[in-house]
Amino acid sequence: MKRIFPILSMVTAILLAYALYQALVVAPTDALQGDVYRIIYYHVPSAWTAFLLFFINFVASVRYLASAKPSSQVAAKWIVIAVGVVGVVACFLPQVQEQLKAYNMRPSALATTVVLIPIFYFLLGKWFPGQRMDVLALTTAEVGVVFCTIVLVTGPIWARPVWGIWWAPGDIRLTSTLVLWLIYVSYLVLRRFSNSAQTQMLAAALAIFGALDVPLVYFSIWFFRTQHPQPVIGGGGSMDPRMLHTLLISWLAFLCFAFLVCWSRFRLELLHREVDEAHAMESLSGSEVHAASVSLPLNRRAQ
């Protein structure tokens, strides 16, 4: 695995450079907005990446919290399966389809999103056993906040020349992204300030509260007129195929970059915890063992 890291870094660097070239040179100029619109190739991929990371954080938090008790683990498993099945079936019911049409959403797109929940749930459980699940939650929250910050900074820069205002307080997606950012910043603050051994549990609970909050934020601003363009993928917004192509390449580059950062942060955090553990062991077992056997386990293999 370690050997893949430099290769992946190279690939990411090339991809980012290629995406930048595509965004600045190849992509056609927008008919209405001119060259200003090119910020979309940073704004939108960052948003998608941030939401994906927060989604992983949520799934990991649920999984971590459920793993505390065997009974809740079983319950959570069946709930997740039920959510997947019911969600996918519901997307194709005629009544729901009509509702979705009103909001310009394709049922297939929504069904794919819903089906991701159980898939992520089981894959993450397989790949990140025990404490690693919590490390994953921490990592994705941190990197997600970074990408969300990029979204919130590039958004006003783009909005100023196009809408004439920096910030539209009544806009659904602006506000819900901001609230999401606030929730995850408070999540990170909690993790930083908490001095209990159960920080992981507290943080996981907060992540679940945050996830419950986001749909409510969305509905609470329902009444306001939205200024944002319609969603491009799975929605009714239309876009030049060359622009979409560039956008997807940008997203791929950003995903690679996010993955890379998450990966190194993940390894760093694991190392941190092992060092802490070793220190704790050292102080427990007294000084005579100290010299002899306890060396910091820097070997990355599973023990």
Next chain:
Amino acid sequence: MNSFWAVTLATLRKDIRLEWRSKDALNSMLFFSLQVVVIFVFSFDPLAEESRQIVGGLVWIAFLFAAVVALNQTWARELRNQVLDAYRVSPAPANALFLAKALGNFIFVTVLQALMAPLFIVFYNLRALGPAWQLIPITLLGTWALVVNGTFFAAMSLRTRSREIMLPLLLFPISIPAVIAMVAGTSAILTGENSAHFYIVLLLTYDVVFTTASLGLFETILHAE
């Protein structure tokens, strides 16, 4: 089930008696929100028409910050003499404790609101143009929304350094939809321009969702050490 309510009632009665004798939370909340009212009057000096537009926000800012004062004291009170540890080892259901604390806070904040409402009316020359009775469900549901999450997060922030700062940091982002609903609903009723039904339903949803979530997760939080 009977013992659940017995524990809830006993804890609630104890909290109310403590508050009745000391009046710590209520006095500090009252004085705090009074100051907010006065400072806003000085800084805006609104006409009756303007105040209808802004007072929804002012009222709830005052109550939100005042509620934090009470919420911070709920669990801190139990830390003295290791009362909280006694709760943890006792067989009493954790949710009964949570419910008692949340109800206690609800009562304190509601009393505060009842006392503050005349002051707001006097200072801002308020008269509702919409159906004024709808302010009652908005107030009750909104207060419960603040208090149920606040009690939960106060228990959470017990385990952190500088917990008095942590509570608002955790509580405010999660409360944003409730605050939006309270403020927009109150303004809708005061100005009489549109219906507040949507916001009442939203607050009800918020309350149901987060009461369920808090009751489901509180035991984990209480036993986290």
